[in-house]
Amino acid sequence: MPLLNPPGEPNPRIKADEIVEILRRAVEREAPGSRTVAPAPGPVPAKRGWLESCANPDCRTGWMQLWRGRTAPVFEGGWSCSPGCTEARVRAAVQREGRGRTESLRPHRHRIPLGLLMLEKGWITAEQLKSALASQRQxxxxxxxxxxxRQEGIGEDLVTRAVALQWSCPVLPVGGHHPAALTPLVPRLFVDAFGALPLRRSAGRLLYLGFESRLDPVLALAVERMTGFKVECGVVADSEFSQAHERALRARYPSVELVEAMSPEAAVRVLARAIEKAKPVDAKLVRVHDLLWLRLFRKAGEGAAPEIGSVEDLLCTIAGQ
Ligand SMILES: [Zn+2]
Structure with missing residues (x-):
């Protein structure tokens, strides 16, 4: 390789483009894949990192400083250049999720009470209804x-159909239920505490979520937003539900961390720190009732059907909310 400036002798023959070429080769020889030339390859798409702009709209980092080869983390599809920028983006997401909260707190009212609906359908008599109501009260x-x-000998299929009519949803069968294929989609807590039972998923990105007697549209919407699956809710007959539910609870779920934050700002810091630590290839935040659900994706390109080990969940409650 010719020297740029041999001692005591300027080298007028080397032109600017040759200098660039010489430098490039020198850098490659000394440190292949050096960050001066290109970002270190990571588990993320190659386009990330250098010359991609930070997803924080208020980012103050100049473009020269973005040449640091920081390829992760990615939050909601956008790369952030620094912990401060990650925090700013998480803050915006927490505020966004907070705005939808009041809507989800409104209690759901059935149009017709179960007993009345069954009476109208002719599935029970007025005497049977009165007697069952009296026992329930007593x-x-x-x-x-x-x-x-139990008391009036009404078939379970009729009761289940009536509940489905109340919610205007289908009755879902549990036949062929394989929990292991579905558990990567939701944290175990949703199955355990909220009684949501992932039943099956179809190739057309449809996920069937079964409930015992009360549907949870807030939970269903959160799962839909997080997974990209369209969620179809339905009721499952009591007797079938308990067995399938037990089976689902025995399956393996993604690892989860439960956190209680003292304020929304504390939640922002906890969530942003988790993202900075895990350096995920993507992460998403959605609200489920009083929980903020942060999901960290460790592998690219898996999207809606991740492997169990490649996602991590963080569930955060905010004190006083
Ligand atoms: Zn930035």
Whole structure:
């Protein structure tokens, strides 16, 4: 390789473009893949990192400083150049999720009470309804449907159909239920505490979520936003639900961290720190009732159907909310 400036002798023959070429070769020989030339290859798409602009709209980092080969983390499809910028983007997402909260707190009211609906359909008599209601009142326990089945001998299929009519949703069968194929889609807590039962998924990106007697449209919407699957909710007959639910709870789920933050700002810091630490290839935040659900994706290109080990969940509650 010719020297740029041999001692005591200027080298007028070397032109600017040759200098660039010489420097490039020198850098490659000394440190292949050196950050001066290109970002270190990571598990993320090659376009990330250098010359891609930071996703924080208020980023103050100049473009020269973006040449640092920082390829992750990515949050909601956008790369952020520094921990400060990650935090700013998480803050915007937490505020966005907070705005939808009041809507989800409104209690759902059925148009027609279960007993009345079954009476209208001719599935029970007025006497059976009165008797079941009296027992429910007296014992201060149990669902009306259970009393109708246990005391009045009404078939479970009729009660399940009536619940489905109340919610205008289908009755979902549990046959061929394989929890292991579905558990990467939701944290275990959703199955355990919210009683959502992922039943099956179709190639057309449709996920069937079963519930026992009360649907949870807020949860369904959150799963839809997080996974990209269209979620179809339905009711499952009581007797089938409990077995399938137990089976689902025995399956393996993505690892999860539960955090209680003292304020929305504390939540922002916790979530941003988790993103900075994991350096995910993507991450998403959605609200489910009082929980902020942050999902960290460790592998690119898996999208809606991740492997169980490639996603991590963080569930954050905010004190006083
Ligand atoms: Zn930035």
């Amino acid at each position: 014992h201060k326990a149990g669902k009306l449907g259970s009393w109708l089945m």
